[in-house]
Amino acid sequence: MPDMPDMPELPPGAARTSPEGARCGLVAIVGRPNVGKSTLMNALVGQKISITSKKAQTTRHRITGVRTVEEAQFVFVDTPGFQMKHATALNRNLNRTVQSTLSDVDVVLFLVEAGRFGMDDAKVLSLIPEGKPVVLIPNKLDTVHRRSDLLPWLKSMQERHPFAEYVPMSAQKQADVDRLFQIIKPYLPEQDWFYEEDALTDRSEKFLASELIREKLFRLTGDELPYNSTVVIEKWEEEGNLRRISAAIVVERDAHKGMIIGSGGERLKRIGSEARQELERLTDGKVFLELWVKVRSGWADSEEHLRSYGYE
Numbered sequence: 686m687p688d689m690p691d692m693p694e695l696p697p698g699a700a701r702t703s704p705e706g707a708r709c710g711l712v713a714i715v716g717r718p719n720v721g722k723s724t725l726m727n728a729l730v731g732q733k734i735s736i737t738s739k740k741a742q743t744t745r746h747r748i749t750g751v752r753t754v755e756e757a758q759f760v761f762v763d764t765p766g767f768q769m770k771h772a773t774a775l776n777r778n779l780n781r782t783v784q785s786t787l788s789d790v791d792v793v794l795f796l797v798e799a800g801r802f803g804m805d806d807a808k809v810l811s812l813i814p815e816g817k818p819v820v821l822i823p824n825k826l827d828t829v830h831r832r833s834d835l836l837p838w839l840k841s842m843q844e845r846h847p848f849a850e851y852v853p854m855s856a857q858k859q860a861d862v863d864r865l866f867q868i869i870k871p872y873l874p875e876q877d878w879f880y881e882e883d884a885l886t887d888r889s890e891k892f893l894a895s896e897l898i899r900e901k902l903f904r905l906t907g908d909e910l911p912y913n914s915t916v917v918i919e920k921w922e923e924e925g926n927l928r929r930i931s932a933a934i935v936v937e938r939d940a941h942k943g944m945i946i947g948s949g950g951e952r953l954k955r956i957g958s959e960a961r962q963e964l965e966r967l968t969d970g971k972v973f974l975e976l977w978v979k980v981r982s983g984w985a986d987s988e989e990h991l992r993s994y995g996y997e
């Protein structure tokens with residue numbers, strides 16, 4: 686083994702052997718809320734690592750997804766949608782996550798909605814450090830009816846920033862997603878892999894479980910539910926192939942509690958049963974899930990609460 690003084694500290698379970706000519710690098714996925722970052726990340730990794738929904742600001746954490754293709758290991762980093770509304774502690778925390786991720790990656794996938802570039806997109810672009818290779822991904826191409834309409838827009842994008850590549854695509858089309866690997870590969874440095882060949886994420890099962898519950902909460906409640914509700918795992922017990930999980934949905938107001946529970950408890954029941962089914966797939970075992978709703982006013986505006994709920 687040659688000396689590699691500049692290698693980052695290897696995470697637990699890191700790869701000990703890499704093939705001849707190995708490449709490995711960090712690929713950030715950034716963009717304003719709701720452009721499809723997490724959808725793309727999951728399609729790239731080949732498994733649901735990061736939750737998605739129609740609501741803006743679904744992703745709250747920096748989430749790593751790993752995919753190894755031949756000699757190249759791609760370490761994708763999904764980030765929260767950078768947002769400019771509401772100056773709460775939660776939003777400041779999400780924005781910090783985006784900024785700190787950008788500083789130490791090898792290449793950036795910058796997602797926008799095909800044909801659109803607003804102030805919110807411009808803000809994200811301005812955060813990317815100078816000299817970093819940026820791949821422009823106009824996503825949701827399937828929603829553009831006339832592709833030719835996109836040409837003048839692409840030209841205007843060229844004038845905005847010297848993007849390294851332009852890849853209009855749809856994160857929901859696997860063929861489009863698969864093309865990305867060859868496009869990004871040259872930007873990965875030649876170095877040993879950080880993770881084992883079959884690694885998918887550095888996040889724990891417990892973390893993924895709380896996220897899956899939050900996804901069902903986001904998907905099964907209407908726009909009336911403020912985005913700043915969260916999920917905390919309060920009990921996690923494993924007996925052989927069975928997991929007993931108890932989780933609290935934390936909201937800010939009594940009125941929100943009622944919305945989640947629904948009439949006769951119907952909605953909470955549905956959230957619980959959809960979450961349980963996915964948890965059983967995730968853990969490949971049986972799951973008993975106990976869900977309840979708790980009111981903690983002002984949690985999203987308190988740095989202390991944020992930390993206790995796992996926001997770094």
Ligand SMILES: Nc1nc2c(ncn2[C@@H]2O[C@H](COP(=O)(O)OP(=O)(O)OP(=O)(O)O)[C@@H](O)[C@H]2O)c(=O)[nH]1
Pocket residue numbers: 716717718719720721722723724725736737738739740741742743744745764765766767824825826827828854855856857858
């Ligand atoms: N039509 C279409 N919809 C898409 C595409 N990619 C994502 N979506 C949808 O866009 C919505 C937002 O997707 P997410 O992946 O959660 O977006 P995000 O950028 O991670 O959002 P935040 O985490 O809130 O910043 C979901 O309803 C997706 O199903 C696409 O290529 N085409």
Ligand SMILES: [Mg+2]
Pocket residue numbers: 722723724735736737743744764765766
């Ligand atoms: Mg997301």
